[in-house]
Amino acid sequence: MTHFSKARLDRRQLLKAGVAAAIAPALPASSRAAETRGRPDSLWYSRPADEWVQALPIGNGRIGAMVFGGIASERLQLNEDSFFSGGPYDPVNPQAREALPKVRELVFAGKYVEAQALLDSSVMARPLRQMSYQMLGDLLLTFPGLENVSGYVRELHLPTATARTQFLVDSSQVTRTAFASAVDQVIVLHLKASPPRPRISVNIALGTPQQAAFSIENGDTLVMSGQGPEDQGIAGAIRFEARARVIPKGGRHRSSEAGIYVRGADEVLVLVAMATNYLGPADLGGDPVAQNRERLAKAAAFDFDALLARHVEDFRPRLARVALDLGDSEAALLPTDERVRRFAMGSDPALASLYFQYGRYLLLSSSRGNSQPANLQGLWNERTDPPWGSKFTINVNTQMNYWPAGPTALFECMEPLLRMTRELAVSGARVAREMYGARGWVAHHNTDLWRAAAPIDGAFWGMWQMGGAWLSLSLWEHWEFTRDRTWLAAIYPLLKGASEFFVDTLVENPREKLLVTNPSLSPENVHPFGSTICAGPAMDSQILRDLFARTAEAAKILGFDAGFAQQLDGLRARLPKDRIGKAGQLQEWLEDWDMDAPEINHRHISHLWALHPSDQIDVEATPALAAAARRTLEIRGDESTGWGIAWRLNFWARLAAGDRAYKLLAMLLSPQRTYPNLFDAHPPFQIDGNFGATAAIAEMLLQSHRGRLRLLPALPRAWPAGSVRGLRARGGFEVDLAWSAGVLTSVRLVSHAGEPSTLIHGSQSRPIALKRGQARTFEWRNDAFSTG
Numbered sequence: 001m002t003h004f005s006k007a008r009l010d011r012r013q014l015l016k017a018g019v020a021a022a023i024a025p026a027l028p029a030s031s032r033a034a035e036t037r038g039r040p041d042s043l044w045y046s047r048p049a050d051e052w053v054q055a056l057p058i059g060n061g062r063i064g065a066m067v068f069g070g071i072a073s074e075r076l077q078l079n080e081d082s083f084f085s086g087g088p089y090d091p092v093n094p095q096a097r098e099a100l101p102k103v104r105e106l107v108f109a110g111k112y113v114e115a116q117a118l119l120d121s122s123v124m125a126r127p128l129r130q131m132s133y134q135m136l137g138d139l140l141l142t143f144p145g146l147e148n149v150s151g152y153v154r155e156l157h158l159p160t161a162t163a164r165t166q167f168l169v170d171s172s173q174v175t176r177t178a179f180a181s182a183v184d185q186v187i188v189l190h191l192k193a194s195p196p197r198p199r200i201s202v203n204i205a206l207g208t209p210q211q212a213a214f215s216i217e218n219g220d221t222l223v224m225s226g227q228g229p230e231d232q233g234i235a236g237a238i239r240f241e242a243r244a245r246v247i248p249k250g251g252r253h254r255s256s257e258a259g260i261y262v263r264g265a266d267e268v269l270v271l272v273a274m275a276t277n278y279l280g281p282a283d284l285g286g287d288p289v290a291q292n293r294e295r296l297a298k299a300a301a302f303d304f305d306a307l308l309a310r311h312v313e314d315f316r317p318r319l320a321r322v323a324l325d326l327g328d329s330e331a332a333l334l335p336t337d338e339r340v341r342r343f344a345m346g347s348d349p350a351l352a353s354l355y356f357q358y359g360r361y362l363l364l365s366s367s368r369g370n371s372q373p374a375n376l377q378g379l380w381n382e383r384t385d386p387p388w389g390s391k392f393t394i395n396v397n398t399q400m401n402y403w404p405a406g407p408t409a410l411f412e413c414m415e416p417l418l419r420m421t422r423e424l425a426v427s428g429a430r431v432a433r434e435m436y437g438a439r440g441w442v443a444h445h446n447t448d449l450w451r452a453a454a455p456i457d458g459a460f461w462g463m464w465q466m467g468g469a470w471l472s473l474s475l476w477e478h479w480e481f482t483r484d485r486t487w488l489a490a491i492y493p494l495l496k497g498a499s500e501f502f503v504d505t506l507v508e509n510p511r512e513k514l515l516v517t518n519p520s521l522s523p524e525n526v527h528p529f530g531s532t533i534c535a536g537p538a539m540d541s542q543i544l545r546d547l548f549a550r551t552a553e554a555a556k557i558l559g560f561d562a563g564f565a566q567q568l569d570g571l572r573a574r575l576p577k578d579r580i581g582k583a584g585q586l587q588e589w590l591e592d593w594d595m596d597a598p599e600i601n602h603r604h605i606s607h608l609w610a611l612h613p614s615d616q617i618d619v620e621a622t623p624a625l626a627a628a629a630r631r632t633l634e635i636r637g638d639e640s641t642g643w644g645i646a647w648r649l650n651f652w653a654r655l656a657a658g659d660r661a662y663k664l665l666a667m668l669l670s671p672q673r674t675y676p677n678l679f680d681a682h683p684p685f686q687i688d689g690n691f692g693a694t695a696a697i698a699e700m701l702l703q704s705h706r707g708r709l710r711l712l713p714a715l716p717r718a719w720p721a722g723s724v725r726g727l728r729a730r731g732g733f734e735v736d737l738a739w740s741a742g743v744l745t746s747v748r749l750v751s752h753a754g755e756p757s758t759l760i761h762g763s764q765s766r767p768i769a770l771k772r773g774q775a776r777t778f779e780w781r782n783d784a785f786s787t788g
């Protein structure tokens, strides 16, 4: 049905054929490079990367590299995701508790600038900024005497998660393959040349801008170990180590402290292990040296083909859970960066499906197993002072990273988010108690490796209490898609604690006697009174409506806390409802300030949270609010940062406006918002746009709310024919769709939870009741569902 399924081989076939052969078909050397061109499931280029945003990312969740694909010199820029600046710290500001009642009074008296000043002087975190994610170093290779090459091509093959560089030297094909193995926890780089083999000569070294020492072990292993940097007065407590073992076949090698020198080898295998002493936000008892030694010893027991086979066997089925075919295009024969330049001209639907699978590839590569969650740059960062610290911005960015996880069946990617949220609930309980005098837990608009939870950067951006509540709701989504009861039980304490904080801190607004947050803000938009600070912005009430409802629902399902659930239902009824303002827009604030706010095109559209990711606003169930949301989108405009466009794309999909959504996708898939390696450009690089748009493409094809499965709700004219296999819907459904001439042709459902639902397409609906594990196919004929 698609490139992905066509390309799939079963395991026996793979092992029989040798996986290396499976991904590099045995063709004459000269035609093999050409064969790579236009592989539909690869990003590929005809030149090495000059810049970082041209290099290709590989990652196993925890460790990763950017592969430059150089010829005479190659660089793999290395990351390990627990390498942050600073060390454990407590950002609680003890003055906050006394200052907050005064702040609340100022806000209710309309003295927003004064309230902001008091927040800045007495409530913000100490230190004011959080710690930042660090680049670890580089694996550097130089190939003396290598020149006059032809037929150059480098690619990132998504189904096998391998980066490959190939070129010809005389008539010999040089192939360099790199991947980050989750099974073996090493980065693998393999260098080889086809017959008539030129022998491989290469100098290999490690480098880093960090404070580090270098040594050699056993004559074949480079070791680089160091200490993380101090930040904001917090001493650097991370100890890191990278070690690279060089295993040549044939030839000679020698080493010095500066590197390992291989001469005349037939093949060279390099295995890189990386680790830090981080075990948790308050536990730095890890032993990176022992971990790396053990990983390298285990991995070195396998040869390259075996390492590759183990890696592909692990990765391929995860990515292959979903296959998307939006139609082929001739443009697919062009290098990927050229396709980005041309996307707006139309006729390259296959770039949209490639971008979709790339988003899934990036999430699988940056959030898995024991890893940190995907940060602002996923896993890939080449700087010691990255933009916004490359940490976790939780007023939209981190949550956006996880939007594709449920709909595109990347369930394992959620584990790191659960772990982080649990840790944040611990530090967040301290902030709740000591700064607010409240039970439960709270997190503001950012967190870092140390799970700092207090408001940062300045009250203008940071004085927002909903970060933890929204994260808890992201975890709830996983329950919606999987109906995994163990997961629900695991997240219940987080939902409950997040709710408790607001039970204790919501206040009555004097005029309407409604329950509101105070102080708060509508991320990060300034209102007409010279500040962001306010009480009860629409987004807060929307998040609380879902938080209270989901917590109560979870309590009911699990049979816990009936009294608490009832209390939440009562409070929920006293939250302000969404309001429609004088321009027909959905109001961002309690008062109708929107049209007088100075940044009318602001990138955040926080008050449309009710439309997406929530389902409080729905085209069918709440048409007046949906129309107001639409009006807000028109006023706000399409132009925005990468992630701002990606969120708008999701909004338009929810409003069933397929062509408008496609227009935004085209804005995103342009050189202004997409780098040559398809990384999203805020600018600078920020990965949320990749993930937000991946989720939006799924959203254009399938939506599932309020017990209804909407099929092709926002299909644009640009994708008249296509198919998708393996999308997931809330209620535990797996959905395959096919369409042609812009019309649904068939839908196949598998129910994993045995829940009833209703299929919706166009103006037709059809109730379905499948048992757990049951599958059923419907044809769409004469504008109606039929069972064939």
Ligand code: FUC
Pocket (backbone or CB within 6 Å): 376, 388, 393, 397, 524, 603, 604, 641, 643, 682, 686
């Ligand atoms: C929020 C956004 C910015 C940026 C930063 C990381 O503060 O407003 O645009 O994405 O997070």
